[in-house]
Amino acid sequence: MFHTQVAAVVQDAMVDYLTKKGYYPATPRFENIVAEGQKIVLKGLKHKVMVVVTLGNRGPYCEYDKSLDCDHIKFVKVMPHVKAQKKRLSHNTHRPKPSKRS
Ligand SMILES: [Zn+2]
Secondary structure: HHHHHHHHHHHHHHHOOOHHHHHHOOOOOEEEEEEEEHEEEEEOOOOOOEEEEEOOEEEEEOOOOOOOHHHHHHHHHHHHHHHHHHHHHHHHHOOOOOOOOO
């Protein structure tokens, strides 16, 4: 669990760095159509395909590529929407469980 979080932080930092350096595709090749709950639907600008990316506890998962690490995932990960959700998720992890009052 701890190592997973570190990896995610490192990956985010790398994406930010590469974006600033211009190595990362800053121009989206996908159009974000729907972002509802745990599901983001991307429309490919080139190939006119619909790509569904689901957001789970292990991170975004591309149902189109059946992959955790494709271009769609990279695109989704830099969306502010997803970054905000990741913060919420990690915050919830650290929140103590509510004590039962009988
Ligand atoms: Zn994909």
